[in-house]
Amino acid sequence: MTAKPATPIPQPRGSHAERSAQMRQRLVDAAIACLSRLGYAATTTQVVMEEAGVSRGAMLHHFPTKVDLIIAVAEAAALHQNRSVRRRLGQIPAGLDRYMALTRATWEAICQPPALALLEIMLASRSDPALGERFPQIAQQLEADQREGVWALAKELGIGDRAAVESMVRLHVAAMRGLLIEMTFSGDRHTAEVDITLLEYHKRTLTGALLTGSSIRADADQPK
Template identity: 35%
Template sequence: MTTAERLPKQDRSRATRQRLLEAAVACLAEHGWAGSTVAVVAERAGVSRGAAQHHFPTREDLFTAAVEYVAEERSLALRALFPEGAQGAERRAVIGALVDLYTGPLFRAALHLWVAASHEEQLGPRVTELEAKVGRETHRIAVDLLGADESQPGVRETVQGLLDMARGLGLANLLTDDTARRERVVAQWADLLDDALG
């Protein structure tokens, strides 16, 4: 088989993988860890269980890969939204977009995975590693888009605190629609950050 003949098959395989990853995040966000299995995700994605297990041999493989994949997609989208960072955009818009990372299905899915990992041995080390990786990448994006100068004392911690607040706002949005309160808090903290970052 030539390279040209193989390509469509690879594309199909990649598309199947992607459908599974997206279905896995949606499933985790809606039904939590207990309700999320490879079989449920395969059905949701319209993929045979055998094909799903070919791509992801274990439940842990599927769901950690899914959260990582969607987090990367969200990171790329966020960078694309502000191609020039703080130079081109208002800081408040950047802060709003950073907070938005924590209020959608991705955060909900990640939260279910984090919480399950706190008492499931097979999940613990993998999710800890994933959390650290996603956390580092989000911090880097925040620093870039906010135009924060981390060589100044306190700036690194200022940005970290913002992302901690965003995570807390995500949690506050889990059971009820917290949008109205969140917008007021973000507006106020955006002012505080603007002063602090200079």
């Protein structure tokens, strides 16, 4: 009697897509770890492959070039930063407390490896033409999301000076990035935390002025 051929076990629908997404995420996570630990120049595709424990074929299938990988990392890091801030703010009561907590929530997000990787990418985009061509769009979108998020919270409080709010956002982000760069060299988190506290103080002062309707001219024509 001839045995019947074994009936193939049906594969779960979407399993290939899920495995592919997991591999892609694995490579992105490995790249984030390498960028935050080693810096941009030392983060080669070979180093990322070793960190992730995958083959060269797997790397090339998902990311044919280093820039392709780095752009995926930048997108993931920007998304992670925004989600981290939103999640932290969701724990704070709406109103002035949430608006003021935004500074600390942003700082906490910027101190995480994805944001440090993003900073490495931002600095490298100045000297890597291929990266410099593709990265600015991601950076601009992240900054636009940050401005819109802060402005939405400011409007809820009754603040109407958008120019002043956006100037404050740019100043705070620049200050935090600078502190992060210093911290990577000094390893002194305590001093950075003290500086962030001062930044919060200035924000509270500015917010108080805006809430009373004071005119804050955030442009280059402000009288000296």
